[in-house]
Amino acid sequence: MLQVQHLTVNYRRLQALDDIGFRLPSGSLVGLIGPNGAGKSTLIKALLGLIPTQAGQVLYRNKPLKQQLRRVAYVPQRSQIDWDYPITVWNVVMMARTPHTGWFRSPSRQSRDIVRDSLQRVEMLDLRDRPIGSLSGGQQQRVFLARAIAQQADLLLLDEPLAAVDKKTEALIFQIYDELKAQGKTLLVSCHEWGGILNHYDQLLLLNQRLIAHGSPTEVMTQKNIQVAYGIPPALPHFHDSLESNFFC
Template structure:
């Protein structure tokens, strides 16, 4: 189980996260939602050890998560990737095993087999020699999905995985979520999605600097909770997307 206990993060004196307490269990698919600037990406970065909390603890199976980074697979937002970097799809997926082999050692036959299986799983084996920048948005996302699969992690963090992807890639992602749940993996998905898509999650965490609600989608996405999270931005957000008022 992933446990976040009384986590607070400050950026240059501005509080980005305040006293966050949450838990995500094995075999759970949990969605992290909230408006822009709510601290969703900050929370993901804190879990990865990329930002230092002002207070609190992050544990995985009762041990500090920062000491278990090899057990964490991370699929970043597409906007955070330098798509002009000259690297092939194969090499991106193979990075899942770099921590074990080192940068200047040959990859083992087992590593190569696992990478091949992962790329076949998401339907991009035929693209293995293509430069990452030459691929479509959906294909690029599947490259990073393959990297996460090849890592064989226990905790999976997805940051906006459905942004700018095609229907085929969306289906691949949903199938992967189902497989990870069946394998008793711990899965946290940061998402801006609204509408009926929220029903795919076992639980939702509604965030805006503080954790405002935690529970099944119907219990979390009430009009009162949405107004607390989005405030004046609610009308703008609901104009752009389908708002699921379950109340």
């Protein structure tokens, strides 16, 4: 179980996150939603220890998460990746095996098999020799998901992994999420869009500097919670009608 307790982050003298607390059970798919500037990426980075926190702690299986980072796979936002870096699809995914093989050792046969299987699962094995920068946005997202799979982590933190993907890739990604859940892994996914797609998630975290709601999609996506999070009452149909909307978070 991932436990976040009283997490507070200040950024350039402004409070980015205020007293955040929640628990995520193993084998769950959790969506992280909220308006632009709500602190979604900040929260993911704070969980990983990539930015300093002013208060709080992050525990995984009752131990500090920062002491167990080998058990965590992180997929950052597309804007944080240098797509011009000269590296092939195969080598991007093989980087996930570095903690297992070391920096100056050749990958083992087991690692090569894991990378091959990971690329096969996201239907990118045929493009393994392509430069990562030559791929479409959806293909690039698949490659980074393959890297997360190859890491064989127990906890996956993904920051807007559905950005720039087509419907086929979206369906494939959610299929893989379900497979990872069935293996007992925990996935926290920052969402770029929302609507009926939120029904895929077991739980949602609705964030805007503070945690506004945490629960099932139907519990979280109420008119009241949305109004608090976004500051205005958006004209949305009822969630049970799939909340098909053009709002972004």
